[in-house]
Amino acid sequence: MADRLTMRLQCPVPKMDFEVIQLGHGSGGLMTHRLLKSGVFEVLQNEFLKEEHDGAVLQLNGKTAITTDSFVVSPLFFPGGNIGDLAINGTVNDLAMCGAKPAYLTLACILEEGFPLADYWEILLTIREAGKAAGIKIVSGDTKVVEKGKGDGIFINTTGVGTVHPRADIRASRIQPGDVVLVSGPVASHGMAIMSVREGLEFETTLQSDSAPVHDIVWDLLENYGSAIRFLRDPTRGGIASSLNEAASQRKLGIRLQQTEIPMLEEVEGACELLGMDPLYVANEGIFLAIVAPDIAQQAVERMHQFPRGAQAAIIGQVVTEHPGQVVLDSSIGGKRVVAMLAGEQLPRIC
């Protein structure tokens, strides 16, 4: 684990007395103090954390968005990232979906007794890099330890705040018939990357998670088109199918998708075929859906193409008055089907 970390981030593991997390690391005593001092504070250092205070005092101007998310993934490390990336990008992207520029995050970790310290450091270093990439600061946090068997290595919660763009007004109730559905990049990459390394399902692949912040693309759209951006959603769990179903049922309008327009990487498509998964329901961590006014849709996609992560942005559908509350897909062969809300988790199929 340590090798992987030095190779990737070229940052030495802080020297510690222990190889694994002990219950004492959560006691609030000397062990906790040392873990935080040489760990979280050292790795993530900034003027807020330097205070070592119970909380942070922030200055935000204008309308403020707040969001929180907890991260419980298995496996913790996967091709293209780890739980640390997800914890930062997930909250950063949720803020972006409110039309906000992410500014400050809190970070709470629940560690399981026996969790390798080297893994913990790698996750912290990833958090630092992801924070830098997203331009946010971690200003407060918490670290707890639970007994072995009562956690899954590490659980992370992040809460974030950010200032909302003055012209942003993002609500499902603003969606109009005729509006256009955009997606910022290829779908299903994250979920299939996770699945490729999940115990019992391992298969050899070059799949990578798409975990990445998208706030810069969103901000650019808001700067240029303001309130013509009606609705934003990052289609994480449940994939684009679930997010669009939510939008359709909230607004009581229909959404019509064109299967041939939905971007997807070839290796992701292959993995979905192999496992019998429908990519529309597979999780994403670095793309977003936007429902925008029809007159700016084409320009908006072209603007998105200027960003590396928006290079495959596409118009994938339209809001319609037919089949209210439902998402209907025009299949690539000219048929159509309902893309329903999933009842539970999507499970691989036998035949």
Next chain:
Amino acid sequence: MKYLTEYRDANLVHEYVTRIHRLVTHPWSIMEICGGQTHGLVKNGILEMLPPQVTMVHGPGCPVCVTPLHLIDDAIDLAYRPEVIMTSFGDMMRVPGSRESLLEAKANGANIQMVYSPLDAVRLAQRHPDRQIVFFAVGFETTAPANALSVIQARAMGLSNYSILTSHVLVPPAMEAILSDPESRVDGFLAAGHVCTIMGLEEYYPIAEKYRVPIVVTGFEPVDLLQGIYETLKQLEEGTYRVENQYARVVQDQGNPNAIKVIHQVFTTSNRIWRGIGEIPSSGYEVDVEYGDFDARRKFNLGDREVPEHPDCIAGEILKGLRKPYHCSQFGKGCTPEHPLGAPMVSSEGACAAYYHFAQMKNEMVHGG
């Protein structure tokens, strides 16, 4: 993706749809045997493209759907034993037993792991010598060779903590059961491509002959399905009844002799109860006495028991093509994909689940589109 994209060609699809519309002069019912075919028909919106005279009847070929209640209960009971780790394919997890599903049992503390292959379960047995690993061996002829192989491999490795709980069912006896039902309305069959990949075509000739019914071995992509439907309809309109092989790029007449050999090494044919249909003679596999140590039924002394289905569920008649899901009093009311009463509502290729979503779209579409 070679061998896939050319079978998803929109122009070819259009051509076959046009040909089918031109061809049909009578109402016909065609049963697609395999759940994978049902899935392909529904996922690609093919049902909508067919002329109104053509009714596709979703057959019993969803292994999950026909696994009897008592076997699911057996699997769950085993999973609650502290020494056991139960392993299963993913789509079996949500199927309701008489009390709960494997997924619910897992949430309640039973030891259940989802695997992709029985060989993963064998590996698990290797890693946990102190635990009994049981694999829920569900499926048609398609999954039988891999399941048999897992037993052979476990024996070769000297593992005494691996066994399989079999729920293997066979396609041809089920077709005969459907055809010999006096109420049967099935005029032709799309035979399951993957099953025939293993078993070949031999078993189908006598059925076509005896019941005077066309059987077309068909693949799973849109062009495959439409080609299969077209060939079946052509025979029906001409009044012929032959076995044809649409899926020749994969299926050979003699099947896969190595796979068949492995099956016969480990399994023997037995009577099987099909959920919703009842017992069909010689319609399944069980572990041969020779490999008795790897048979979970023998190992854990699982007795016979009868578990009644939900009284309102008409899954059996639906699987036989006698009634449609919307004829069921519970359809969309007491029975939904979130709270299924019977198996065809569980998996996405189950006939009831397919109709549930389809009917919603139909009812709510203002313009047919």
